[in-house]
Amino acid sequence: MPAPRVRPLCVTDYANLNALGGSRSEILAALAAGRSGLGSPTESFGFTTAVGEVRTELPDLEGELSAWSTRIARMAGVLVAELEEPLRRARKRWRPERIAVLMGSSTGGASATEVAYRHYVEQGALPADYSFQRHHTFNALLNVVGELSGAKGPAWMISTACTSSAKPLATAQRLMAADIIDAAIVGGVDTLCALTLLGFQSLQALDRQPCRPFSSERSGISIGEGGALALVERSGEPRVLVEGVGETSDAYHISAPHPEGRGALGAMQVAMSQAGCSSKDIDHINAHGTGTHLNDATEGIAIAKLFADQVPVVSTKGYTGHTLGAAGAIEFAFASYAIEEGWIPPSLNCEPLDESAGIFISKTLLKGDFKRVLSNSFAFGGNNVSVLVRAP
């Protein structure tokens, strides 16, 4: 099926929160310095690994939302607060019923439920203040973001593992094309939890040290947490534009990528086709680049087929860790930084480089005029997303 042409999304503003910090200046300073946010986990899980924990202060939610004040909801609260001014303008411009909340998360309230479940095992009952609806469900987060932002349009959580928060950009494009909404808060959040750390450990996919995407000595991922939200509008004065979003499936395996990177390749092709551009128009790729042998190898194959070694590729997982359901949104923000700031950070810990893929992994901070940037996210279920961000 040919990729549909949709109008570019105007990204009015965006906010980013991860192990590097909670403000644009903190995050850019760390990226420019090549300083990783990965470190030992606060909580012990019985094995050695590095994680990207958010150390930014996360104020409790207040008033009626205090009962919803989980860690993930507080992260979302910090991000919405960063967007307060553009949201105020959007609410004047569009009816709140036409502003959607389209988010993505993989873990949702799992970390809160872990604490409650441990209590249940130890004491035979859930904690008195635990509420499945307010602390576990995806809807709890939608409620918090809706209340804090004043958006009253359609609201849902996309949960497709590690592509979760990239897909809302595509949904927003479609809902605008169908004249259902005029604006949306898009993005997502995820928190560290035992379930994901122990789960990836069981798959032997965790590196004991900070991850080394695209290195020949890579040996797994580092898990991170955080989130990013963007305000996207039908029209306006954009910081960047989302020109295309490719969404494909590997149709191969529930947790392993297609060995030839077919789904990854297809996602990038669809994104470029939607934008009406070709490989030669792409200036930079923020790779999914998790640091596992298979993921980096197959993504490398897909990138090489389209771009050979002509486009600088960076994985930012060495800075933040793999933030799972939040990765798509966080790395959309990194792609936007490249366009707005005119430089890309070095791909951390990539040496000695795996030369087998034949792609251009950027080992140093690189300045340039980055007009079109692809941001890749791939997930369990064989789910693939590639977002094409463009300078206005």
Next chain:
Amino acid sequence: MTGFEVGIGGVGLWMPGYSGVESWLAGVPDPEHAQPSGRAFDRMNRRRASQLGRALSDALAESGVQAGVDASTTPTVVGSAIGEGCTMVGLLEQIFSAEDPVSPAAFSVSVHNAAAGLISISNKNEGFASALSADSDTPAASLIEGIGLVATTGAPVGVVCGDEPVPIHLLSEGQRWSLQAAAVTLVPLESNTKCLARLRVVLDGAPDLVPAELDLPGSRNPQAGMVDLVAAVARGQTGCVRLDRGTGRGYCAVVTSAPIS
């Protein structure tokens, strides 16, 4: 709220004791169908799929067959409020109760989009697949996502919603529900695809269709409104059906007669 109108090309259902729409409308339960079969999965993925995944697959396949669409190319939207919550709690049980290592196989299918992934693998569908959640507004959200896809691609879209019972530790007895899944295949109105009815989703509708008769645990399922929509279409009814059974934001499906072909 959505001015964009689509056609419904097919409907599907899995309810406890019923294998599909026709048997459920006939009202004669069959003990053979106490559990979903997952017959649309290949053998390996059927083994991997949860009860929820099998129910979703059964309902989606029935809907797709009625609509006459190609499962290897049709985009799929899977809606579920809780998703693979039972699998997740099973993992918590391993971690905190049994203090066993986490099962890598169970971890791989604990993600919310496990069913969407297994369906795409079984159908060899390399196109769009998504999974979303919005509590009892999940049917409306899934339909709106599907309508957006039809609007931009001009091609049919499979939308299936389902939820399995939440593990008993987490919800009080008065809030628990039973497993169910319901599906519609959305088609563009200008296509030559067979169409049973027209559909719009609105926020300010005036419901005039009586909800389907469900037992109490069935009526509490966040996807009960999707069952109501499927029942209305299968019975040839037109009118406005509430998609959240009164527990969400008030989204309704407006069902009108199919275009004369």
